[in-house]
Amino acid sequence: MSSLKNIAIKRLKERGVEIKDIAEIVYKLQYKYFDKLTIEDCIDSVSNVIAKREVINAVLTAIAIDEAVEKNLLDEPINSIIKNDDSLYGIDEILPLSIVNIYGSIAFTNFGYLDKVKYGIIGKLDKLGKEKKQCHTFLDDIVCAIASSAASRLAHKK
Amino acid sequence: MSSLKNIAIKRLKERGVEIKDIAEIVYKLQYKYFDKLTIEDCIDSVSNVIAKREVINAVLTAIAIDEAVEKNLLDEPINSIIKNDDSLYGIDEILPLSIVNIYGSIAFTNFGYLDKVKYGIIGKLDKLGKEKKQCHTFLDDIVCAIASSAASRLAHKK
Amino acid sequence: MSSLKNIAIKRLKERGVEIKDIAEIVYKLQYKYFDKLTIEDCIDSVSNVIAKREVINAVLTAIAIDEAVEKNLLDEPINSIIKNDDSLYGIDEILPLSIVNIYGSIAFTNFGYLDKVKYGIIGKLDKLGKEKKQCHTFLDDIVCAIASSAASRLAHKK
Amino acid sequence: MSSLKNIAIKRLKERGVEIKDIAEIVYKLQYKYFDKLTIEDCIDSVSNVIAKREVINAVLTAIAIDEAVEKNLLDEPINSIIKNDDSLYGIDEILPLSIVNIYGSIAFTNFGYLDKVKYGIIGKLDKLGKEKKQCHTFLDDIVCAIASSAASRLAHKK
Numbered sequence: 019m020s021s022l023k024n025i026a027i028k029r030l031k032e033r034g035v036e037i038k039d040i041a042e043i044v045y046k047l048q049y050k051y052f053d054k055l056t057i058e059d060c061i062d063s064v065s066n067v068i069a070k071r072e073v074i075n076a077v078l079t080a081i082a083i084d085e086a087v088e089k090n091l092l093d094e095p096i097n098s099i100i101k102n103d104d105s106l107y108g109i110d111e112i113l114p115l116s117i118v119n120i121y122g123s124i125a126f127t128n129f130g131y132l133d134k135v136k137y138g139i140i141g142k143l144d145k146l147g148k149e150k151k152q153c154h155t156f157l158d159d160i161v162c163a164i165a166s167s168a169a170s171r172l173a174h175k176k
Numbered sequence: 177m178s179s180l181k182n183i184a185i186k187r188l189k190e191r192g193v194e195i196k197d198i199a200e201i202v203y204k205l206q207y208k209y210f211d212k213l214t215i216e217d218c219i220d221s222v223s224n225v226i227a228k229r230e231v232i233n234a235v236l237t238a239i240a241i242d243e244a245v246e247k248n249l250l251d252e253p254i255n256s257i258i259k260n261d262d263s264l265y266g267i268d269e270i271l272p273l274s275i276v277n278i279y280g281s282i283a284f285t286n287f288g289y290l291d292k293v294k295y296g297i298i299g300k301l302d303k304l305g306k307e308k309k310q311c312h313t314f315l316d317d318i319v320c321a322i323a324s325s326a327a328s329r330l331a332h333k334k
Numbered sequence: 335m336s337s338l339k340n341i342a343i344k345r346l347k348e349r350g351v352e353i354k355d356i357a358e359i360v361y362k363l364q365y366k367y368f369d370k371l372t373i374e375d376c377i378d379s380v381s382n383v384i385a386k387r388e389v390i391n392a393v394l395t396a397i398a399i400d401e402a403v404e405k406n407l408l409d410e411p412i413n414s415i416i417k418n419d420d421s422l423y424g425i426d427e428i429l430p431l432s433i434v435n436i437y438g439s440i441a442f443t444n445f446g447y448l449d450k451v452k453y454g455i456i457g458k459l460d461k462l463g464k465e466k467k468q469c470h471t472f473l474d475d476i477v478c479a480i481a482s483s484a485a486s487r488l489a490h491k492k
Numbered sequence: 493m494s495s496l497k498n499i500a501i502k503r504l505k506e507r508g509v510e511i512k513d514i515a516e517i518v519y520k521l522q523y524k525y526f527d528k529l530t531i532e533d534c535i536d537s538v539s540n541v542i543a544k545r546e547v548i549n550a551v552l553t554a555i556a557i558d559e560a561v562e563k564n565l566l567d568e569p570i571n572s573i574i575k576n577d578d579s580l581y582g583i584d585e586i587l588p589l590s591i592v593n594i595y596g597s598i599a600f601t602n603f604g605y606l607d608k609v610k611y612g613i614i615g616k617l618d619k620l621g622k623e624k625k626q627c628h629t630f631l632d633d634i635v636c637a638i639a640s641s642a643a644s645r646l647a648h649k650k
Contacts, residue, residue: 025569071490071580072438078570079583083557091565095499096552105331106545108281109553109590116586119435122388123266130288173263174387183411229422229648230596236412237425241399249407253341254394264387267395270432274425277593280546332545421647424597439582446604489579 023069026077033081033157034146039139040064043165046137047128048172055172063168067117073164076116080156087153103147103155110156114163121167122174128166133159140165181227184235191239191315192304197297198222201323204295205286206330213330221326225275231322234274238314245311261305261313268314272321279325280332286324291317298323339385342393349397349473350462355455356380359481362453363444364488371488379484383433389480392432396472403469419463419471426472430479437483438490444482449475456481497543500551507555507631508620513613514538517639520611521602522646529646537642541591547638550590554630561627577621577629584630588637595641596648602640607633614639 027037041060049055067073086092087100099107111133118125136144140161143154185195199218207213225231244250245258257265269291276283294302298319301312343353357376365371383389402408403416415423427449434441452460456477459470501511515534523529541547560566561574573581585607592599610618614635617628 022569029567072582075570075573075581075583078567079557079574082560082566082570083553085567086556086560086565091560092556093503093552093559095496096549096556099549100553105282107549108546109549109587111281111285112587112590113583115589116439116583120438122436123269123432124263127269127288127291130285131292132288133285134289180411187409230424233412233415233423233425236409237399237416240402240408240412241395243409244398244402244407249402250398251345251394251401253338254391254398257391258395265391266388267391267429267432271425271428273431274428274597278596280594281590421598427597427601439585440579443585443604443607446601447608449601450605 022071022074026068026074029081030077033084033152033154034143035139035157035161037061037064037068040161040165040168043132043137043140043161044168044172047132047165047169051173052176059172060168063171064164067121067164067168067171070117070120072120073117073167076113076160076163080110080113080160083156084153087155100155101150101153107155110159113156114159117160117163117167121170124173125163125167125170128169129162132162132166137165180229180232184226184232187239188235191242191310191312192301193297193315193319195219195222195226198319198323198326201290201295201298201319202326202330205290205323205327209331210334217330218326221329222322225279225322225326225329228275228278230278231275231325234271234318234321238268238271238318241314242311245313258313259308259311265313268317271314272317275318275321275325279328282331283321283325283328286327287320290320290324295323338387338390342384342390345397346393349400349468349470350459351455351473351477353377353380353384356477356481356484359448359453359456359477360484360488363448363481363485367489368492375488376484379487380480383437383480383484383487386433386436388436389433389483392429392476392479396426396429396476399472400469403471416471417466417469423471426475429472430475433476433479433483437486440489441479441483441486444485445478448478448482453481496545496548500542500548503555504551507558507626507628508617509613509631509635511535511538511542514635514639514642517606517611517614517635518642518646521606521639521643525647526650533646534642537645538638541595541638541642541645544591544594546594547591547641550587550634550637554584554587554634557630558627561629574629575624575627581629584633587630588633591634591637591641595644598647599637599641599644602643603636606636606640611639 041064044060045057087097118129140158143158146152147154199222202218203215245255276287298316301316304310305312357380360376361373403413434445456474459474462468463470515538518534519531561571564571592603614632617632620626621628
């Protein structure tokens with residue numbers, strides 16, 4: 019398991035996402051509810067979320083689809099539909115439910131919020147995707163899900 | 177069916193929620209994606225959402241629970257848990273899934289967003305609940321769900 | 335927390351549901367996947383599920399609604415709609431998502447299965463509800479959710 | 493849109509799934525609730541479900557992943573995890589939520605049921621996958637979702 023976790027972290031890094039990037043979003047979501055929340059607490063919570071088997075599966079699947087699309091390996095028209103992240107294509111927002119559902123309703127509402135406000139690395143991935151430099155159609159939503167789940171985890175621990 | 181819809185609208189009104197209040201939230205969510213979106217378009221979309229049997233059921237159930245809690249008709253400790261809208265009580269965010277799920281992923285992400293930013297009537301219901309003047313633990317989330325679904329409906333029709 | 339768990343167990347008992355009843359359903363779902371699964375393993379898994387705050391909230395809310403409906407405390411027409419467990423009334427199948435989602439996709443698919451086959455105590459609650467002796471519109475689905483979640487928990491631990 | 497629907501039907505056929513195969517499952521689920529249900533009614537309902545944009549997206553995405561896995565185009569270890577349809581890999585049961593959610597709670601519970609009993613073409617796809625002749629990890633669950641949604645649609649129309 020621990021080795022699968024390391025693979026997930028390595029793959030995220032290759033796609034431009036560090037645990038610290040996600041932790042910064044968690045901090046932004048949660049600091050106002052705590053007397054003293056540190057970025058280390060947030061890194062720890064993100065790390066715990068990424069250790070879960072369901073989360074690892076979601077991360078690896080999302081990145082695999084994004085990369086296959088980048089290399090035009092999928093059939094048309096679905097390769098283009100995913101690459102363009104069409105507003106009526108909603109599968110990328112469904113896949114993160116495998117993460118968010120586990121962490122309860124706080125994770126679920128934070129997910130919808132982050133999907134709109136696109137803090138930090140989420141906005142960066144979205145921008146790279148829109149400029150067609152890379153395909154992050156699935157990954158940006160997975161990062162939203164990990165951040166909102168790590169935030170929910172902190173809220174429940176309090 | 178149409179008579180059930182009228183009952184739902186009447187009950188919403190009795191609890192302080194007019195269709196126009198919800199339409200204003202829809203407008204705020206959607207106007208930037210349209211060349212010319214009118215408040216009438218939004219009223220029409222909200223009205224269509226409230227006509228659905230699942231939505232009527234959710235509205236009537238939510239209001240029935242809130243009112244029972246206001247009158248202290250439920251057993252303790254659940255009556256107090258609902259009245260205080262404890263941050264670890266998440267059933268009120270689950271019930272709206274019966275509405276939001278039907279309208280796809282745009283409805284689902286808008287729901288999480290509205291639950292945080294609490295535009296217009298949503299914030300008003302939340303405030304009345306926190307001041308313990310009324311119990312709107314379930315209704316405020318149902319209003320979020322109707323608004324986000326009506327917004328998703330407009331996005332899909334475009 | 336532990337005292338809330340005891341209240342949930344006590345309330346289930348008052349409504350005719352013992353932990354052992356739920357454990358028997360878990361056993362029926364899982365014994366074929368194990369070399370040696372005991373009813374004690376199943377009781378232990380059910381007990382762990384019921385310890386979760388989200389599950390306690392769902393149990394207490396479901397029983398509170400069922401009892402309020404039995405005593406005709408809710409407004410019409412929703413009191414009768416819930417009492418008759420109309421096939422187009424689906425809120426009782428939404429509320430258990432607050433339990434089932436936490437335990438992943440095995441819990442989710444088992445839930446749908448149990449809702450159809452109605453093993454043991456689930457069928458008994460359903461029958462009492464249909465005979466209008468008691469209202470178990472919400473409770474029978476919550477029991478499905480606890481059993482399927484306890485089964486999923488065992489599958490993940492294996 | 494209509495052309496996208498035709499592409500979805502063509503792709504299903506190439507993977508061994510005819511509309512009639514799905515309609516037979518719908519019939520098996522629903523005939524006992526109707527005085528006179530024909531296989532044509534079921535074909536019509538399946539056809540209506542497949543016309544929805546969300547369903548088309550889910551069908552095309554699922555088949556694209558299955559085929560990419562068959563050709564070993566995805567990175568390891570995720571290519572093997574999907575190919576083996578590991579019992580702890582649950583992403584294939586999450587993706588169908590994009591279909592099932594739209595059709596309400598009857599669709600959702602039927603989905604879990606079909607995932608267990610694997611009627612007709614669902615069992616056939618599952619068997620081909622287990623024998624490693626083809627990869628149907630995602631498609632079998634999508635077929636479950638279409639059948640349960642078409643069944644729910646008939647129940648609501650009644």
